[in-house]
Amino acid sequence: MSENISFLGLGLMGTALASSLLAAGHHVTVWNRTPSKAEPLVAEGAVYADTPDKAVGASTLVIVCLLDHASVTQTLDGTPLAGRAVVNLTNGRPVEARQTADWVAERGGDxxxxxxxxxxxxxxxxxxxxxxxxxxxxxxxYEPVLSVVAEPRFTGADPESAPLLDMAMLTGMYGQIAGFLEAAALVRSAGLPLRDFVATLLTPWLNAMVAQQATWVDSFESGDHSTEVSNLEINRAGLENLVRTFREQGVKPDLLLPLKTVIDQRTARGLGNEGLSGLIEEL
Ligand SMILES: NC(=O)c1ccc[n+]([C@@H]2O[C@H](COP(=O)([O-])OP(=O)(O)OC[C@H]3O[C@@H](n4cnc5c(N)ncnc54)[C@H](OP(=O)(O)O)[C@@H]3O)[C@@H](O)[C@H]2O)c1
Known part of the structure; x- marks a missing residue:
């Protein structure tokens, strides 16, 4: 079913999203602060609105993808939102999401x-x-519309939950990036074949380790961090060796050091017999 959709914010992400909605046959009205960015979408069949007011007036479903939450409220300020379904795909902190949700509700929008x-x-x-x-x-x-741009996952009625989970996902990614970079730097310092290391050793190893870490959820929930696998004391000794090796190879271990610090804190409390899952309590 073709829907009327208004789309505000035609940066790199907004343009990709609006373009996919047009390609799926929806009737899309677009607005952007810099009007020229709307031209390729108008060529694809979008209708251009020259003010946010006119864009919001054109459809019940209003999708916003701007720089930050401040730019969202600035853009929609003074625009009546009664009866509008406002879908905000702008990145922000959980607290900001709640404030923007309240701000939209005060103006009559959902x-x-x-x-x-x-x-x-x-x-x-x-x-x-x-x-x-x-x-x-x-x-x-609007699930069929949301499904056009990406697989949608509803995470709860609390507007803070999606941004919090978004940040948790990015946190997992950055931690993995830290280990990946340190491992590659160490291998490169020894002049060993890096491409082969990444493809045949590191990538399968990381995949296997993630599967292992997924089993820690039981300990996170129960608070019982006893282990039959690998305790903190042995990991502390292992990381000590790692850090010394990095220094001997002339490579900075800076991305590894925060993990070592937290392991040291936990073992200093006399909890070296716990598994790595116990570090969640220290955090
Ligand atoms: N790009 C990605 O890979 C990616 C991935 C996940 C999430 N996101 C999120 O998607 C959102 C948009 O990202 P993007 O990559 O499209 O960024 P972008 O290319 O820099 O576009 C930013 C958009 O915000 C508009 N804007 C900035 N300040 C504004 C203001 N004060 N008033 C009105 N409009 C304003 C810009 O308008 P002008 O064209 O006039 O400058 C432009 O339309 C961000 O929240 C970002 O975190 C992006």
Whole structure:
């Protein structure tokens, strides 16, 4: 079913999202602060609105993808939102999501926020995910539209939940990036074949370790961090060796040091017999 959709914010991400909605046959009205960025979408069939007011007036479903939450409220300030389903795909902190949801509600609108787990070339392709929270009514009504741009996942009525989970996902990614970079730097320092190391050793190893870490959820929930696998004391000794090796190879271990610090703190409390899952209590 073709829907009327208004789309505000035609940066790199907004353009990819709006373009995929047009390609799926929806009737899309677009607005952007810099009007020239709308031209390629108008060529694809979008209708251009020259003010946010006119854009919001054109459709019940209003999707916003701007720089930050401040630019969202600035853009929509003074625009009546009564009866509008506002889907905000702008990145922000959980607290900001709640404030923007309240701000939209004060103006009569319903609010659904989304955290985009993809980059623009992934939009409308397998692997793209958007985490949503806020109005279940909007999510249920417009799920087919949301499904065009990425796999949608509703995470709860609390508008803070999607941005918090978004940040948790990015946290996991950054931690993995830290280990990946340190490992590659160490191998390069020894002049060993890096491409082969990444493809045949590091990548399968990381995949196997992630599967192992997933079993820690039982300990996170129960608070019982006893282990039959590998205790903190042995990991502390292992990291000590790692850090010394990095220094001997002339490579900075800076991305590893924070993990060592937390292990040292936990073992200093006499909890070296726990497993690595126990570090969650220290955090
Ligand atoms: N790109 C990604 O890989 C990616 C991935 C996940 C999530 N996101 C999120 O998607 C959102 C948009 O990102 P993007 O990559 O599209 O960024 P972008 O290319 O820099 O575009 C930013 C958009 O915000 C508009 N804007 C900035 N300040 C504004 C203001 N004060 N008033 C009105 N409009 C304003 C810009 O308008 P002008 O064109 O006039 O400058 C432009 O449309 C961000 O929240 C970002 O975190 C992006």
């Amino acid at each position: 609010y659904l926020g989304g955290g985009i787990m993809a980059v623009p070339p992934m939009i409308a392709k397998p692997g793209a995910l958007i985490l949503y929270s806020g109005s279940r009514t909007i999510y249920d009504r």
